[in-house]
Amino acid sequence: QVQLVESGGGSVPAGGSLRLSCAASGRTFSYYVMEWFRQAPGKERQFVAAIMWSDWSGGITYDDSVKGRFTISRDDAKNTVALQMNSLKPEDTAVYFCAAARFRSLAPSGMDYWGKGTLVTVSS
Numbered sequence: 150q151v152q153l154v155e156s157g158g159g160s161v162p163a164g165g166s167l168r169l170s171c172a173a174s175g176r177t178f179s180y181y182v183m184e185w186f187r188q189a190p191g192k193e194r195q196f197v198a199a200i201m202w203s204d205w206s207g208g209i210t211y212d213d214s215v216k217g218r219f220t221i222s223r224d225d226a227k228n229t230v231a232l233q234m235n236s237l238k239p240e241d242t243a244v245y246f247c248a249a250a251r252f253r254s255l256a257p258s259g260m261d262y263w264g265k266g267t268l269v270t271v272s273s
Contacts, residue, residue: 158267
């Protein structure tokens with residue numbers, strides 16, 4: 150089992166920044182691919198970013214909607230994964246979820262463990 154807890158959500162004006170963090174506990178964190186998803190009201194959960202195991206160089210993927218604005222990173226020593234979000238837009242408003250899986254999925258159905266989410270609200 151892996152337990153995931155997100156933090157860092159909040160309300161910001163358009164153009165602002167937030168940094169989300171996800172703390173993991175349980176099984177060996179470094180074994181897992183970590184991904185961020187988001188879900189806006191009335192919409193399906195959507196892939197945001199993924200980061201592979203630390204020894205897999207270049208293993209970062211972003212959804213086109215966040216490329217150049219969001220940065221995913223991981224710290225295996227601290228069992229954390231972060232999502233730095235810059236130049237936020239009102240359409241980024243959603244609940245953001247951290248998820249873990251043994252292999253990269255880029256889809257909610259492929260993830261093994263989920264956090265409860267943290268709300269990000271971007272005002273225009």
